[in-house]
Amino acid sequence: MKDFTWLLKMAWRDSRRSRSRLFLFISSIILGVAALVAIQTFSDNLQQDIDEQARTIIGADLVLNSNRQFPPDIVAIMDSIGGEQSSQVSFASMVFFPKSQGTRLVEVRAIKGNFPYYGEIDTDPSQASRQFQDSKQALVDRTLLLQFSSNTGDSIRVGDLGFGISGSVLDAPSQTGITATVAPPVYIPLQYLESTGLIKKGSRIRYSRFIKFDDPSQVGAVMEAVRPRLEKEDIDIDTVQSTKEDLGETFGNLTKFLSFVAFAALLLGCIGVASSVHIYVKEKLDTVAVLRCIGAKGPQALWIYLCQIIAMGLLGSVIGAAGGSALQLLLPTVFSDFLPLDVSLSISWQAIFNGIVIGLTISILFALVPLIKVRRISPLRVLRSGYESADDRDPLLWSIYVCIFGFVLAFSYWQGIGDWGDAFVFTLALLAAFAILSLVAKLITWAIRKFFPTNWNFIWRQSLANLYRPQNQTLILIVSIGLGTALIATLYFVQQLLISQVSFSSRGDQPNMVLFDIQTEQTAAVSQLATAHDLPLIQEVPIVTMQLIEVNGHTKSDAVEDTTIAYPKWAFNREYRVTYRNHLIDSEELAEGTWDSTSMENRDTIFISMDQGFAENMKVSLGDELLFNVQGAPIKTVIGSFRKVEWNRVQTNFLVVFPKGILEEAPQFHVLMTKVNSPEKSADFQREVVSQFPNISIIDLNLILSTVNEILDKVAFVIRFMALFSILTGLIVLISSVIISKFQRIKESVLLRTLGAQKKQIMAINALEYFFLGSLASTVGLLLALASTWALAYFSFDSTFVPSLWPLLMVYVIITGVTMLIGLLNSKGVLSKPPLEVLRSEI
Amino acid sequence: MSSILDVHNLTKTYKNGSNTLTVLDEVSFTIEKGATFAIVGPSGSGKTTLLGLCAGLDRPTTGWVSLDGHELHKLNEDQRAALRNQTVGFIFQNFQLIPTLTALENVMVPMELNKTAGAKSKAMDLLAKVGLAERHHHYPTQLSGGEQQRVSLARAFSNHPKILFADEPTGNLDEETSEKVVNLIFDLNKEAGTTLVLVTHDLELAQRTQRVIRLKGGKIVADQLNVA
Incomplete structure (x- = not known):
């Protein structure tokens, strides 16, 4: 002790x-x-x-969601659960603001009942959220109102129907800034949904039922009883507990x-x-x-x-x-x-x-x-x-x-x-x-010693020799500055890589506007309208939604019960959006099998083509049999080919492609892609489409691009915020390394001063030494960052990293400059005092 | 009178690539307790190497050293450190004070290592003896060379060493200061009854000791007794 x-x-x-x-x-x-x-x-x-x-995030004790209308027996089950219940039908649609003549893709939420039971739809004025269902009123996202210069009291047209705007939505259950940016919500009373004319066959609609139990502790027991039946119908079940778990995990x-x-x-x-x-x-x-x-x-x-x-x-x-x-x-x-x-x-x-x-x-x-x-x-x-x-x-x-x-x-x-x-x-x-x-530092000191330029002038020789003389800091500074540079530069490059991945542009012949939810009988009229506006019809694709029932005779319940069956459960749960054609498109190439097999001429078997990566995940091979439920009708198919699909192209790409001659009569909708050259033309065309075909939704890719950029800016802000810690830490490491190294050089500088060296000569020696150190360290750090970003791009993001010169130069100049600056500032004090005073004061 | 330092066939060689440099070559001598002893010789003759081996700061290539009855080659580094703390005092040419400690704290350290009670007052007494009581709170850089060497002298005697090794104690001092420091060394040595081993190339200083050995090329070339 x-x-x-x-x-x-x-x-x-x-x-x-x-x-x-x-x-x-x-x-x-x-x-x-x-x-x-x-x-x-x-x-x-x-x-x-x-x-x-x-509880306030999901707004109820139990939420049931489905991509199809709830079948009558499920409705009966839901009704039998009791408590207080609300219904919601939500889907993406265009809306029209008569005041500004503007159109925009939104998420329409048609609601009936007192949902949310926990928390509230926060509106301005506050009573609007409780009163809007009483008449033909809508609640509109606040940003949307600002964007279209509309206010409470103005009107909004959803489909065929106009609604008075009774309030602006400030916040709603499970809403985040990001979700509101992508598809801002517009609430309307469910009773008017039918009259909007937006519910057509094939439309992508989400049906929800919100239930508040008289005794919330009963949720578990009730769900135990009805879960198998609900799951069989592919109904999503959200409880407070599952929400906690999902959010906690996310x-x-x-x-x-x-x-x-x-x-x-x-x-x-x-x-x-x-x-x-x-x-x-x-x-x-x-x-x-x-x-x-x-x-x-x-x-x-x-x-x-x-x-x-x-x-x-x-x-x-x-x-x-x-x-x-x-x-x-x-x-x-x-x-x-x-x-x-x-x-x-x-x-x-x-x-x-x-x-x-x-x-x-x-x-x-x-x-x-x-x-x-x-x-x-x-x-x-x-x-x-x-x-x-x-x-x-x-x-x-x-x-x-x-x-x-x-x-x-x-x-x-x-x-x-x-x-x-x-x-x-x-x-x-x-x-x-x-x-x-460390190896680079050792190589550098070895190389300088071995190939020392003896004919250089004193200052250059002195500063270069400092890199290998006893008490040199080459190893320490190259490792610390180099690693710092590598970490910071990697963060920066990865951010650039992520941004470049999504910054697709509407250059050349690439389409920049997508019209979807077009009914079969509307296709000709919509095409005519586009042509009348001098817009090219770049692509026109039919889409049929279906469910997978069997793979090689195995159903979903077989896959769940028998662990030897390799087909994943999700393959049965998801909804398949499928097109039919007899040719490959630009973004596809045949990987395996024969494309001809997808032709139905003189054949009994329906050969389909599947995305290769998706097939690998699904663990299916060529020749496997898939049974689909096409909105009530079972259709047996065989995998005839695999395609390699470029998903990042602006195209309508599909996991599954059927041959022509099978799905023509199935309920379907169509997608049309075109290119609009100016915002004014775009607004004109959108207004016309919404006015003539209210059920058709339009995605303006320029708007999407700016939205994506907005989201990325927010993500980039978070990344930069976190990178700031690394950058500042790197700076502190740099400062402390350089300050501490002062003590290594102090005696030498004082001795040179004593022998008659001028202040600027010693400054030049120090500046050059730190230039060499900063330069070498940042170069090696940058090379490491390039290698690690390339590896991340290749292995994690499945992308190609093409470094641009300017950021590299910028990082090099900044790191080298800061190293030199700190080194010089640091030695300034030593040089401004008499040599003996320095030696006495510095231990 | 019994011996305090036995040096037997001491050899120290250094390898430099394929060359072997013999710095000390089979050196043997014995020093009696309480004696004053000088090792002289030109630069590179092996004086400092011999001192380092005698004090257990280094290990010989062959031969052995017995210090106060302890055979140094049988002790590990920490055991030798403990022996030095209890038995040995040092004075160096470049003083070797700890720059971050005050004069007083420098003198206290050996006593504190030895867990000696009342280290502070004893250190103050020692500083008073070397005439530096007033400067006890000064750091080494705030003292002159002579003052630093006097602090080092006070530190050397702080643990009542049985043997004092002095390596060129006046090498960094002017003539007048050297005289004062040398007088102090001999006075304190006499007062404490300590054995003194002095390494110097100052023959006049060496003549003040009872016995002088002369080294040349790593060998003892003369061993002479001085008459008081």
Whole structure:
């Protein structure tokens, strides 16, 4: 105990003149811990709020959804459940604002009853949500009203019917900023739906029944009894409990991903800790040798410095945790567009505790790597300055490496990846990055020494030689700056990659307007209307919806009951939107089988063609038999070919294509694709279509593109917000690495000053040295980032990454410039004081 | 009188690639308790290497050293550190004070390592003896070379060492300061009854000890007793 007190006392004394520097080492973990604590606090609060608000999110105790009208026996079952019930029919449709003559695709929600039973449709004026069903009134999304310069009291036309706008919708159950952007909601009373004329055969409609139980605890028991019957009819069942689970899982994944980004910032900070402590230990070698000489044991010397690191690590983690708790106040605002609920703001002691433990553990582990050598410093250094023990192999060092590997592996599994294999690959990749950077640094020092340009002038030679001379910082700075650059640049490139994936444009002959829900009898008239507006008919496709009943004689219940049957359950649950034609289109190519087989001429068997990837997921092969239910009529088919489909082309692409001659008489709707050159023409044409064919919906791809961009901007904001932690941490690591390296160069600079070197000569030597370091580190970091982004693009996003030159140059210039700037600012103080004063004041 | 330091056939070689450099070549001698002893020789003769081996700071290639009855080659690094703490005092040419500690704390460290009670007042007494009581709160960089060496002297005597190793103690000092420091070394040594092993190339200083050995090329070339 007495020994420990002395260790603490020595640690305190020894730190006295270097506390600010010690804190600088640790400051690089503050942001990482802050980000982790903020995300975990947010996650804890979100989970708690989901538990508390799940009922208001779905607005009822039980919600039943179907893509088809509920059959009479199901209606009877639902009616028998009792309680209070509401019905809703929702679908995408065009609406028309007479005041501004504008049209827009919206989600029409025709409702009957007092839904929502929990929470409310938040409207302005507030009574509008309770009164609109009494007459021919509609509730319209607030943004939509603003967009079309309409107000409460104006009118809106939905299909054939005009409605008075009784209020604007501010918020509704399960609505997020994003969902409202894609298809803003318009509520109308269900009793008027029929009169709108929008319900036609083949239309994609969602039927919902909301039920509020007199005793909500009965939901489980009731569902137990009716679930098999409902599932047989492919009815989706949402309860408060299932909503909690689904939301918990969805947002659990989100917060795990964000924690992972925060962990990356923390790791980056730890590299800063390790590099700073490495240089700190170098300066302490003589002190340790003296201590060893006068009788201190190796472990005692180690503990003196470990105590300092623990104290600073604790301080850094506590500051980080406090900052993180404050920062979480911002997160609900950052994520507001993605959340269907209000997130409360409260401190999570669990998150704070975890943050401190993780911050402290990881800073100790990384600091131990350079610190461990303190145990083995030879006391002989007191007699022979610079003496280093010949045997540097320390088995304990390997134990620390194993601990770090284990910690990163466990954390990446627990926090973000959730799969041991992937977590292992991530950790190995990180290790490989370390190894590559270290190797590059060593190669560079070797190459400079080997091919030293002896004919260069003094300043260039001096600065270049600093890269390999004893006490050089090449390895440390290249690893820390390089890894920081790699992390930050990867985040940036991935963001660019995601954005470029969806930024399809309506260039060339690509269509930019899609008309759908066209009834068969309307196709000719719609085509004529388009031609009258000088619009090309780029594609006109019929679509038939159907269900899969059997695969090779096996039904869904067979697949559920018999685990040896490989066909997945989802294949039976989904709705198939199918077209029929006898030719391939631009976005398809034949992968297997014969396309001719899809022709029905002189054949009895119906050969269909399937998307190759989808068939692999469904585990079906050529020649397999599929039985479809085409809205009541069973149709037996055989898989005749597989197609490779380019899904990212602006086309109507299909998983399943039937041959001509089978589905012509089935209930169907048509899609027409055209290209409109100006917004005015687009508005004119849309107005005409909505006026003549109210049931037809129009997707303006330019509008979709701007919506997608808007969503991506929001996603990009979240990514940038999280990347900010990495960037700031990288900057702190850079600053601390450079500041600490000042002490390496200080004596040399002072000696050069003493020998008569001018201030600008020393500045030039320093500037060039940091230019070389920043330049090399950022180049290697960028190369790593390019490689990792390429790998992510290839393996995760199934896309091709084409780097653009400007961002690369920008990152290079910024990192190199900042390294030089910090290096120069740092040495300025040394150069403005007399040499002796500098030597006396700097220890 | 019994011996405190036995050096037997001590050899130290260094390998540099395929070359072997012999710095010390079968050096043997014995030093009695309480004696004053000087090792002299030109630069590169192996004086400092010999001192390092005698104090257990380094391991010989062959031969052995017995310090206060302890055969150093049988002890590990930490055991040798403990022995140094209890038995040995050091004075170095470049003082080797810990830069982050004050003068007082530098003197206290060996006593604190040894868990000696009243370390602070004892350290103050020692600083007073070397004339630096007023400067006890100053850091090494705030002291002159002579003052730093006096602090180092106070630290060397803080644990009542049985043997004091001094490596060129006046090498970094001017003549006047050197004289003061040397007088202090011999006075404190006499007062405490400590054995003194002095490494120097200052022959005048060496003459103040009872016995002088001369090294050249790693071998003892002369062993001379001085008459008081």
